[in-house]
Amino acid sequence: MSTDFFILMKSELSLTLIIFILLILKVWDGIKDNTTWLHIVNFLLLLNFALGFILNSDGMLFNGMFHTNNIIFLEKSILNLGTLIISLQAFDWLKTHKHVPEFFILLLTTLLGMFFMISSGNFLMFYLGLELASIPLAALANFDLEKIKSSEAAVKMILLSAFSSCIMLFGISLLYGSTGTLNFADLSSQIANGNLQILSLIFVFVGFAFKLSSVPFHLWTADVYEGSPVSVTSYLSVISKAAIVFVFISVLGPLFLNFKGMWYNMLFLSIILTITVGNLFAIRQDNIKRFLAFSSIAQAGYILLGLSAGNQMGSTATIYFLLVYVFSNLGAFGVIGIVSAYAQKENISDYKGFYKNNKMLSWILTISLFSLAGIPPTAGFFGKMFLVTAGASHGNNILVIIASLNMVVSLYYYLRVVKAIFVDPNDAPIAKLDSSFSSKLGLLICMAGVVLTGFASCIYDYINSLTF
């Protein structure tokens, strides 16, 4: 075991280290104050994020079970950044909670699972990572212990994620049966588009579609998002989703491309359904978390659109979009988290007249929503533009037209929230909320990201220099 081991697995090792530090501190029982806990965690996560920028190199470990390269390091850094922001924003919610270290231990365990998934070179490793990422999430969804809705969300989540894992596992076993290997590198040359293999592709994809909540496997999303605490919801909708997409880009995408037409047609159908259904359902929601759940389903459709390009432009656009998505979605969730923590309100109708007392928060929410809708000058505009451009590079006009026209529908429901904030009269608008420094910092990072990521083309160029 050489230094290679430590360098290539640095992201995983540092996360494991943080988990152990938290465990030891918890057992030691010396820290009584939630605020101290949160500061320690945030500091550790910051170090963890910074570590992602040094000593990046390509390589493989454990006979190809684990592999990594610069693009994978970048993907992990994006996830680390998102987790850091979520941890900052969770401050207001967790400072009165009884189980602070447990929350982060569970959270970081799922993150660790995602890292293994992204770096996997073998279906076994991949499945291990997937389960490590899924099971603690159910516990997290139930973290508001006294709320019945939270428990419902957790049960729903664990059942459905077990169900989807089963389907995927069945697909993997069929693939193994027909090729005799689970190694991605070997599989690529073995895929021959036979019926059995297409069946296995479908099963594996269905498993993924569950995790990515793409239509028609999206039905768990809204209930789980609504029941979970805001921080967990934001984790589910941003980090989990991004991780699954990164797996597509770095691990499975190249493999599935061997199915060519079959793979594209599946994506085609899935994209159209996901975008359209997500958008249409989002129009009818009043609970803002459900609303964002459906909007994130629609966003997942756009992400798939980028993936469907199957070329460098597609991978770059998708990673770039996810970076932007981290900022814009967490910006929105940050505000919602503050409102939920202090005013206990989670409905769009509660946001009527929000601008009256909370000017800054209103603008942040508005800009985040505009970024999600793809309105310039926010980064979301560029993200969505590049996804659509990448999707168009495949030359499928119908797909591009449907995806683009859906942008109008999505604008409608985002504007509905904006209208509630700025225009709708309300006799008793939400009072002025004073959030902690930590949440403000989290929102500041999001806003800086939303404004700057678009104009700073060097970020896009940098991602493009890594993808292939």
Added chain:
Amino acid sequence: MTNLTLLIIVPLLTAIAVLSCSKSAQVKWVSFIGSIIQLVLASATLAAYISERAFGNSAQMLFQQRYSWFKALNIEYFIGIDGISIVMIMLTACVVVAGILISWRVETLTKEFFFLLLLLSVGAYGFFISLDLFTMFFFLEIAVIPKFLLIAIWGSGKKEYSAMKLALMLMGGSVFVLIGLLGTYFSTDVGNGVHTWDLIQISHLHIPLQTQMYIFPFLFVGFGVFTALFPFHTWVPDGHSSAPTAASMFLAGISMKLGGYGALRVAMYLMPEAAKEYSWLIVLLATIAIIYGAFATLMQKDLKYMNAYSSVSHCGFILLGIGMLTKTAIIGAVMQMVSHGVMTALFFGAIGMIYERTHTRQINELGGLLKTLPFIGTVYIITGLCSLGLPGLSGFVAEMTVFVGSWERPDAFHRIATILAAASIVVTAVYILRAAGKAVMGPIVNEHYHHLKDATWNEKIASVLLIVAILAIGIAPFWLYNLIAPDAQIIMDNIAGVVK
């Protein structure tokens, strides 16, 4: 050397400065000074442009700046102006100054109001100077959302419905433009499978007719939505009538011109063959818009609705000129854009001033305004006369040029369209004179009107500025004509090169 980027930076900095102000008076003065700097800058650019041309600089686009933006997708920040863009920039600058002065009475959320107005002007300037299709689209979209907020927050009447309708329809338009632009982008090839967004470069590439036939409708309809192309004009009456005065002025004066400019610069210029094929349809729709708009105006009882419908009719002249495919008609279309921009801005300004004092816009509740509000009444009459095409004012020049250009097409279809369009002027005269006669002249119908105060200094400056523009175009149209003509010729050459 003129730096065009300043045209974007100045309003942007003004907008940021506005945000840091605390008192509403400060906000107004900062915006006013910022808009004056814009006007000075635009005039300086115009002067520099004219002198460059006078010294024989025959480059197609002057004052170019070019920086790579997103290398991987070949997106550039590429700007430059020709005669058509410079007049649009002047128009924008004038309307911005007037709009800001007219809004002096806004007291609710003042800071946000002026911020959004300035943001809108950033979008407009950026759009007119862009030569890169992506950058152009970026600025086009910037100009959409501020309108939603302006109407929804500060508007009147059924403002929420109107704001949403406007935002969605314009977004729909820009999505069409987006699809068209993507189609254009992927059908260009500048070697090694690299595509380009560069407008000038694309105009020299030969995109196959079949591709053009697919792309052109998207581009033209997309931009057409902005400029009230029939049957996508329905946002115009609602949007204008619900908008606060300054927003109406921006909407009619600048925003609708984005569409006309885009249709000419992008759709016609890049897809000349398809333009030729589809021109009959454009002429047909434009003629319908002109006549339908005129008759719809006839039925309105609300001054703002009246002006909004007449905008549909007048913007029809822009599309008619574009669709005729003759050099004179295209020059006429650009002149109509400028003329209509200035004239409608003034019209909405006058209506806003009347409404603020009388709190009604219903024609039958108004009367005798000329006696109590001599200045505002006069302004209303001047714009009215301009609208119905009185010689000596800008409307006459622009519409006349369109008709002359249209008459150059000798076949029956184009002749009939021209005759019908020209006949609509009679209808225009009816509704303008009727409204002016009832509301402005006539007896004073309400006792309360005796105590009204006439225009304040800011309103006077705004009105005079726009009246000067109307007169300048109307009395000495040749300078405008000469500015536009060479560039209209370039667009025509592109089309004629194909037609032959």
